[in-house]
Amino acid sequence: MRRVGTTVNGRAGELSTWLERHVMPGPDMAGAFRVNFASVPLGSVPADFSFVCTGGHNEGTWTIVSETTALEGKALEHASTEATNGYWPLAIHMPCAIANFDIEARFKIITGTMKRAGLVLRLIDRNNYYAVVASALEERIDFYRVINGSMQRLWSTEARVILNSWHVLGVSVEADHFTISLDNRSIATIWDRTFPGRGRVGLWTEEDNVTRFDHLHIAPRSDPQYDASSPEDNDQPFNPEP
Numbered sequence: 671m672r673r674v675g676t677t678v679n680g681r682a683g684e685l686s687t688w689l690e691r692h693v694m695p696g697p698d699m700a701g702a703f704r705v706n707f708a709s710v711p712l713g714s715v716p717a718d719f720s721f722v723c724t725g726g727h728n729e730g731t732w733t734i735v736s737e738t739t740a741l742e743g744k745a746l747e748h749a750s751t752e753a754t755n756g757y758w759p760l761a762i763h764m765p766c767a768i769a770n771f772d773i774e775a776r777f778k779i780i781t782g783t784m785k786r787a788g789l790v791l792r793l794i795d796r797n798n799y800y801a802v803v804a805s806a807l808e809e810r811i812d813f814y815r816v817i818n819g820s821m822q823r824l825w826s827t828e829a830r831v832i833l834n835s836w837h838v839l840g841v842s843v844e845a846d847h848f849t850i851s852l853d854n855r856s857i858a859t860i861w862d863r864t865f866p867g868r869g870r871v872g873l874w875t876e877e878d879n880v881t882r883f884d885h886l887h888i889a890p891r892s893d894p895q896y897d898a899s900s901p902e903d904n905d906q907p908f909n910p911e912p
Contacts, residue, residue, distance in 0.1 A: 705763065705886040708742035710734045716746065719872070720764050722796040724819055725756040730875075732761055739836065740884035741776065746873070753783045753878040756821070758801075760790055762872035763886060769868045770891040774840035774851075775883055779806045779833055782879030789839055791848070792869030800865060801874050802841050802850055806833040811852060815864050825860045836884075844891055 710716050712734055723729040730750030737745035748759055769792065777787045788803035797819040803812045813825040829852050831837060840851040846866065849859045871888055875881040 701766070702889040703763070703765065703887065705888075706742045706884065707734050707744045707746055710744065712736060712744065718764050719746075720762045722760050722762060724758040724760065724796050724816060724821075726752075726754060728752055728757070729759040732759070735882070737882055737884065739778075740882070742884065745778075745882035745884040747880065747882045748873075748875045749880045750878050755877075757877050758816075758821075759875050760793075760796060760872055761883075762790065762793060762870050763888065764870070766888070767868045767870050768888070768890055769866070770844050771871070772840070772842045772889045772891060773871055773887065774838055775873060775886045776836055776838050777804070777873075777884075778836045778882045779804075779831070780880040780882065781833075782877060782881070784876045785833060785879065786876045787839075787879065787881040787883075788874040789841060790870075790872040790874050791841060791843060792865040792867070793872065794865065794869050798865065799869060800848070800862075802839060802848075803874060803876075804829065804831045804837060804839055804852065806831045811839075811850060811857060813848065813850065813860050815862060817864065824862055825858065827857060829857065842891070 707716060714734055715732055721729045721732050730748050732746060732748050734744055735747045737743065746761065773789060775789055779785050779787050785807040786803050786805045788801055791800040793799035797816065799816050801814045801816060803814060809828060809831050811827055811829045812823055814821050814823055838853050842849040846861045846863045847859055850857050873883050873886065
């Protein structure tokens with residue numbers, strides 16, 4: 671496993687101080703979320719997600735579809751015919767904002783120009799966040815920061831990402847350290863301090879991709895600011911617009 675560092679001067683605007691009011695404990699530990707789409711009707715969208723887009727205003731079509739190879743027989747699919755450079759649809763999981771956590775998602779890239787999919791970390795709004803991205807076109811994993819809608823690659827490595835195959839992409843986030851794994855194999859630890867505070871997490875894809883996701887697991891790590899049982903009354907609602 672490799673360790674990679676970056677040095678950053680300043681931050682991208684003021685970090686938001688919001689936290690979603692209702693954080694429901696998951697089945698495996700207090701404050702954890704294990705999201706699947708088994709109970710979501712086909713043709714609809716899951717209520718706990720907000721759909722936005724970086725670099726454009728067309729987030730494509732997100733919908734629950736039947737998928738025989740998914741763990742629960744259903745998947746959240748993104749589909750679009752808009753092949754526009756710098757267009758990144760996001761599915762943001764709304765029920766929590768958190769700084770330190772473990773996250774993983776199971777995904778399958780089916781088709782598209784760029785054939786990429788990944789995870790959104792510490793999202794402030796649709797134009798400011800981290801992203802870990804898997805490419806089936808170039809067979810690699812990239813770690814990006816997105817500042818004011820501009821994507822900057824901080825790290826990259828070759829990886830076996832196969833079209834039309836399920837993969838599990840994971841990240842452990844602790845302070846300025848990001849440990850990335852693919853299919854339960856740790857690849858590297860990268861560090862960066864651009865977005866040090868709490869933010870939302872979600873799913874990332876690109877342009878005219880057809881991509882499917884069938885689960886998302888989020889588990890908080892040591893985070894003294896994170897409280898699943900008693901959110902503050904003055905927390906502000908999330909606004910995905912910058």
